[in-house]
Amino acid sequence: MVGTIHHTLPSFPEGLPTAPLVSVNLARLESSDPSESEAFYTACKNLGFFYLDCTGSKLGEEIVQGAEQLHALQQVFFNLPAEEKERYGQSMDKFYAYRYTELDIRDPNGVPLRTENYNLKKDDVLGNCPRLPCHPLISTNQPLFKSYVLNCRAAIDLMLHTLNTHLQLAEGTLASLHRIDHLSGDHVRFTQAPPRPWDDKRISAGEHTDFGSITILFNWLGGLQIRRPDNDEWVYVRPVPGSAVVNLGDALVKFTACILRSNIHRVVPAPGPQAGLMRHSLVYFSRPENEVIMKRLRGGLVDDQPHKEGEEEEEEINSHEWIMRRAYGDLRGIYTSKGLEPRGTPAA
Numbered sequence: 001m002v003g004t005i006h007h008t009l010p011s012f013p014e015g016l017p018t019a020p021l022v023s024v025n026l027a028r029l030e031s032s033d034p035s036e037s038e039a040f041y042t043a044c045k046n047l048g049f050f051y052l053d054c055t056g057s058k059l060g061e062e063i064v065q066g067a068e069q070l071h072a073l074q075q076v077f078f079n080l081p082a083e084e085k086e087r088y089g090q091s092m093d094k095f096y097a098y099r100y101t102e103l104d105i106r107d108p109n110g111v112p113l114r115t116e117n118y119n120l121k122k123d124d125v126l127g128n129c130p131r132l133p134c135h136p137l138i139s140t141n142q143p144l145f146k147s148y149v150l151n152c153r154a155a156i157d158l159m160l161h162t163l164n165t166h167l168q169l170a171e172g173t174l175a176s177l178h179r180i181d182h183l184s185g186d187h188v189r190f191t192q193a194p195p196r197p198w199d200d201k202r203i204s205a206g207e208h209t210d211f212g213s214i215t216i217l218f219n220w221l222g223g224l225q226i227r228r229p230d231n232d233e234w235v236y237v238r239p240v241p242g243s244a245v246v247n248l249g250d251a252l253v254k255f256t257a258c259i260l261r262s263n264i265h266r267v268v269p270a271p272g273p274q275a276g277l278m279r280h281s282l283v284y285f286s287r288p289e290n291e292v293i294m295k296r297l298r299g300g301l302v303d304d305q306p307h308k309e310g311e312e313e314e315e316e317i318n319s320h321e322w323i324m325r326r327a328y329g330d331l332r333g334i335y336t337s338k339g340l341e342p343r344g345t346p347a348a
């Protein structure tokens, strides 16, 4: 198995309530193993979160290795002086650039600490659109980003294909909404959060559902929590070396008229002995192509789903607009089968 650095960090504490995530093996999904495929589909319907065990799959091992390399790179990137990072910040792009939020905690020099992220568009990496100027550290690592994007997309395309089969949709329906050479909101995200005390207000403001299709997440410290749908309890997702955490986003809930689930989650300070460390995560968000209209699909099991009152009159918006309004506009919040639960801060 590819080396990961989890064992070099303080371990995730025992005895905390953790999320009941099933583990789906990528190699077995690749070989269309019927019971693995069924377990995957069940996880997508019941919780919308699962571990993707990448061991024993060439593609999986490449994804894990890429994630480790990008984890090392993101730490170098976030260690750059603030002015250097800000040069490629929000003045260039509202979303696909370096972004930060200042915390009300200061470092020993009196400088406010930041939670930071950097978003890099799939279309930028693959050359489907003009490239946004970026720091040399990012541009010199384009081959690494490119192989990571292609590998994540290969895994996502396989998962979409498997879902398509279980949902009994016409062949290629989900694939036709997620063509890699068509513009979409897919992106790689680096995140960094400094150690900080528990803050109820900040934590609840960060509760969200992802609003795209399928998210592939790597983190090395605890702190990610999901709210269990059965008892509403917030529980930790323990990082597992060699596995990604995969979750579904609201677009797939919309397309399938709520057959699939996107579960609410949030990030809290890392627990126990991990609490004093800088926390990073590496996320690949996939989203429908920009021009795709965000409404229920026709065909297969989706046709058996009940129609919501007023569904026919719902305004038709495309994926690009959906993302912008979910991130910054009037559609901010948590999307559930009951509708949109408004929240003040951007979801992801």
Ligand SMILES: O=C(O)CCC(=O)C(=O)O
Pocket: 189, 191, 210, 217, 218, 219, 223, 224, 265, 266, 267, 280, 281, 283, 348
């Ligand atoms: O940092 C994490 O573990 C999760 C991040 C997340 O949920 C997101 O960026 O949407």
Ligand SMILES: [Fe+2]
Pocket: 208, 209, 210, 265, 348
């Ligand atoms: Fe998320």
